[in-house]
Amino acid sequence: MPITNYSVLQGLPTAGKVVTGTSTHYQITMQATGGPFTVAVNIESTDGSEVLYAIVEGFQPPDPAGLLALKSGMHSLPSTSGGLALDFVREEVSGKPMITLAQMTLLPESERIGDHATPLENAVDTLLNQAVAEKGMIFAFGSAYADSGKVDGIHDIHMNQGNPISTFGKDNGIWQDGAIFTYLPSTATWTAIFIAFQTESWNTDSSGNPLSNG
Numbered sequence: 001m002p003i004t005n006y007s008v009l010q011g012l013p014t015a016g017k018v019v020t021g022t023s024t025h026y027q028i029t030m031q032a033t034g035g036p037f038t039v040a041v042n043i044e045s046t047d048g049s050e051v052l053y054a055i056v057e058g059f060q061p062p063d064p065a066g067l068l069a070l071k072s073g074m075h076s077l078p079s080t081s082g083g084l085a086l087d088f089v090r091e092e093v094s095g096k097p098m099i100t101l102a103q104m105t106l107l108p109e110s111e112r113i114g115d116h117a118t119p120l121e122n123a124v125d126t127l128l129n130q131a132v133a134e135k136g137m138i139f140a141f142g143s144a145y146a147d148s149g150k151v152d153g154i155h156d157i158h159m160n161q162g163n164p165i166s167t168f169g170k171d172n173g174i175w176q177d178g179a180i181f182t183y184l185p186s187t188a189t190w191t192a193i194f195i196a197f198q199t200e201s202w203n204t205d206s207s208g209n210p211l212s213n214g
Contacts, residue, residue, distance in 0.1 A: 002160070002173025002208070006077050007144040008084060009037055009154045010070045010137060016128040018043070018121060025155075026124045030138060033073035038153030039140045041180065042195055043121050044107075052104035052196045055123045059192040061181055062086075062093050067139055068183070074144050074154070078175075085175040086141050088159050088196065089204055099194045101202045120195075124180075127191055131182050142178035159194075161208035162201035172208035 011032025019027045019040075028039040044051060061067055066084055077085045091098035107120050131138060143156040156171070157178040163169050180193040201210035 002079060002176050003143040003156050003171050005144040006079055006085065006176045007074050007142070007154060008067075008070070008077055009039065009074050009140045009144070010067070011035060011037060011072055012135065013128055013131050013138050015132075016125060026121055028124075028128060028138070028140075029151075030140070033071065034152075035073070036151055037074065038147075038151045039138070039142075039157065039180070040153060040155040041124055041157045041193070043118060043124070050198045051107040051120065052101075052198060053107060053120045053123075054099060054103045054105065054192075054194045055127070056099070056103070056192040056194070057189075059181065059190040060093050061190055061192075062091055062098060064190065067181065070139075074152075076144070077141075079173060080175055086177045086179055087161075087175045088177045088194070089161065089202055090174065099192075101196075104194070104196060106198070124193065127182055127193065131184070134184050134186050136182050136184040139181040139183070140178075141180070157193075157195065159196035159200050162204045162210045163197075164199055165209065167199065169209065172204070174204065174206065174208045176208075 011030035013030050015029045019025050024044045025040040026043050030037045140154050142154045144154050146152050160176050161172050182191045203211045
């Protein structure tokens with residue numbers, strides 16, 4: 001079964017911090033219509049699999065005009081091609097893959113132990129601070145949730161397909177991957193943050209489940 005409430009949140013970031021618990025996240029606070037909202041970005045996994053990430057500067061989104069046309073707030077997305085939904089395996093921009101496994105960097109387990117900031121955490125923090133300083137927008141793709149009496153938000157900001165059936169297979173689906181895009185109006189430039197896990201296959205079937213040969 002795919003993730004629930006696949007959405008994109010458009011808003012202005014105001015703060016960020018690391019939150020520890022059952023899993024460690026970088027938590028971004030965003031001001032947007034219907035908010036504020038919390039964006040929970042995985043900076044380590046919950047099942048011991050190692051994190052893969054890519055920070056792509058000078059990024060070209062598949063549909064920048066469509067994103068910039070969005071009003072502030074949370075927007076539900078159909079998990080189909082031809083819209084704003086993302087798919088790490090199938091998405092192309094100008095005839096080339098939006099993101100590839102070869103572009104991803106491994107965040108070793110040893111770098112995620114203790115209080116020391118990881119390269120991924122540092123990168124997210126730097127982009128957040130730049131967006132706050134320059135009044136940039138953030139577009140966060142993932143699973144929207146309602147936190148009754150508290151701050152609503154969005155999580156699953158990572159690849160959401162190719163999981164082993166025995167672990168997070170219930171979350172598999174196509175055209176429902178998570179990511180963060182930042183846009184700086186002053187320079188009309190985009191930066192993308194992509195996160196996946198080593199246990200996820202980049203060779204998936206029409207249901208987002210891993211194929212035996214990939």
